[in-house]
Amino acid sequence: MDNVTKEARVKLFDKRYQILSILGRGSQSVVYKAIDVGKKNKEVALKVLVRKKDKKLTEQLRKEALILVSCKHKNIIQLYDFHALNELCYLSLEYAPYGDLNQYLHKVKKLTAEQAVLFLIQTAEALQAMHDAGIYHRDVKPDNILVANPSLIKLGDLGVASLPGEEFLLEELRKGVGTLSYMPPEVLVGKGFTQRSDLYALGVTFWEVLAGTHPFEGVPLLKQLSVREDKNLVPLSKKNPEVPQYLSDAILKLMRFKPQDRFSSAEELIKFLKKKGASKQSKTVSKEEVNKEEKKKS
Structure with a gap:
């Protein structure tokens, strides 16, 4: 600073x-x-x-x-x-006292699985609010997710966001609108932004945050499209075994090559994460209760 x-x-x-x-x-x-x-x-x-x-x-x-x-x-x-x-x-x-997500990670070294799910849900909720208003962020990445405190994030830097009815131009990409390494395939070929384009960038962001490296790091410009194909995607759980399988699955779905193969909305992602998270929590509690009962019997 x-x-x-x-x-x-x-x-x-x-x-x-x-x-x-x-x-x-x-x-x-x-x-x-x-x-x-x-x-x-x-x-x-x-x-x-x-x-x-x-x-x-x-x-x-x-x-x-x-x-x-x-x-x-x-x-x-x-x-x-x-x-x-x-x-x-x-x-x-x-003002966000903890800086952006990259700065926060530099201080804490890594997010817990629970914190990652919380931050992902909160970012998705911010995107859903924007999408409900007909607005696309168009530059979701760690630098633009600000940490207010260890349990609260704020989506920021809406400088390249698009208003309702505003069309994406390929010329904007050439001028540097958005960030290439977080852009979905359809945007790279000039088909324009949708809410699923924002969700793709969200997936890349949290893959990077939890893996500790960018999924397309070091990839030449000419291969930026092919590296995004589904067959080349590495499940997050293989890079970081501490990541719950349901979270790895969710992030992989966000990063699917075809928009129709991703979550249909940020709201659908939120429901998936909350349902799977609640199920996992329930299983954990049940296991603890069983252990307590076994101790009582012994």
């Missing part, structure tokens, strides 16, 4: 925010950790455009603000304020 100068800490940004540090930096924007002195020193994340007077980028940030307002959910990062006046354009967003 980059530090900012002492002078910047003292001087208020837009007469309201005290900048504490830099959380992230891209070609178009910088994200700062800051304190909103007008809101009882509330911690926030400020996403500030770097290129001033760029109308296209300003409209893109305005669109992100609109999307955040359109799909409020406990597992989607909250928008506090959008400012676009003169040369200053920024979003004031909810």
Whole structure:
């Protein structure tokens, strides 16, 4: 995490925010950790455009603000304020103290199976809220899943999300919309995004998180499509034996080559995970009860 100068800490940004540090930096924007002195020193994340007077980028940030307002959910990062006046354009967003999923994993080393299921369900619930509003995220990956606390995640960075009726253009892919290594086959060939495209990226994300490596790591650009074929997919349980079989099966289904072979919706995935998880918990409890009874008899 980059530090900012002492002078910047003292001087208020837009007469309201005290900048504490830099959380992230891209070609178009910088994200700062800051304190909103007008809101009882509330911690926030400020996403500030770097290129001033760029109308296209300003409209893109305005669109992100609109999307955040359109799909409020406990597992989607909250928008506090959008400012676009003169040369200053920024979003004031909810701050996630534990950073993104990659940063969190760097600290804790690995997720427990229970925590992985919880985070997967919460991310799916965020996606379902977006899909219900006719919005596709289009860039689901560990960097965009933020950890508020060890039992709560927030889906963030909706900068390339699409509004209802907005068509995907192959030109967008060439310009870098989304992240290649998480894109489903249908998007790579220019067929466009659907809710099942977001689910594919969700599967790749949690395969990576639980395996400790990306499933398509080191694959050349020309083989990015063929490596996604079902015959080349490695079940997660083979990479990490600690992963429950039902979770491995769910993630593999999310990553199927054909969209129709995946879960039909995030809601269907959630129901599957909750049903299988409850069944597993029930079996565990029953086993413990049997052991207790055997001890009593002895």
